[in-house]
Amino acid sequence: MLELDAITAGYEPRKPVIAGISLSVRPGESVGLLGPSGCGKSTLARVAALLHRPDAGRVVIDGTEATGWRHRAPRSQRTAFGVVFQQPRLSADPRLTLSALIAEPLRATGRAAEAADGAREFAARVGLGEDLLGRRPHEVSDGQLQRACVARALILRPRWLVCDEMTAMLDASTTAALVRVVEDYRADSGAGLLAVGHDRVLLERWCDRTVHWSEPAA
Template sequence: MLELSRITAGYDRRAPVIRDVSLTVADGEAVGLLGPSGCGKSTLARVAALLHRPEAGTVRLAGETVRGYRFRAPRALRTSVGVVFQQPRLAADPRLTLRELIVEPAAATGRSRELAGRAAELAEATGLGASLLRRRPHEVSDGQLQRACVARALLLSPTLLVCDEMTAMLDASTTAALVAVVEEYRRQHDAALLAVGHDRVLLRRWCDRVTEFPTAEG
């Protein structure tokens, strides 16, 4: 499913954030990437999600070597990855209602009408009622907004989920609810998961295996 081979990446070529890191996630497998804040694991997650071009190394997704990143990645590859970030307020357009936020990927691919029913199902699955869906990010809690972000990540039925500190800002009950949503989705779709975090207990309960950063080897 996902193969990251000898990845070097960062935001300044003179000082890469990560150097020569490798990681694999097999089809249907859940892998936890464990490490302290600031170690570079979020940068690796962005590379895995095709949102950041590495300076060196190879990314393979579904057997295909990735050549382009962000909007230059082929649509089929780009939409095969669903991403949930740590801070939902930085990942959400403040002008959109939660309903519009969830259907945002469908609008970007011209499938809004086709996926309207699925968006409603995901909103319900993540615990968002009709009244919340009419609200904008500043009118809801972090947990409610993250529920919408999880629904958005699942909308296009990705085969790989990248959850970068997805539960770091959530209380225990919301964490349990969203992990359950992700796991139910994975059960139904046999999707793979890369869960990035610093909570060893959560990752060991959630994932098939946990690897520690930066010695991440598949």
């Protein structure tokens, strides 16, 4: 289980964005976190994925409390998460080809020998043709780049997925395709999902349950 227990977090001392928030996701469960911009849901998602250290509270992953964040987190906990952000151009290195972008987690974890085959496999899963894999981010559309970012998030076969406004910048057909990719992966792997968004219809159709959150921290 992924457990967020009484999380308080922010970006300035004594100015929390969220305060005392608790949330849990069971293995295989999809939980939507619904709320308007500025309510702190993306901050909570970053804490859940070990990308932002909370000021107070605990993150417990499969029964083990997190003790580090970002590169200081144990590898076994870092690689338990696949994360997809709202704006692919801010989360993709513009110097990398799509193939290298997708395979980036394999190289970062000492599995470079698997990079080429892994990139092709997961590119195919998200609907990217091999003709696109040699292109760089500025040479593809937002939808194509977000497909590559989803492939990157899945390539280490994580137990937990965090999708932070994953489809906010996409058209309806690409949104449907990427939601199906995530759901197919979850069906195959039993991974749990925390999906953050402001589209009530999408989250309530996508997720097993939706948490409605409207108030930022005081």
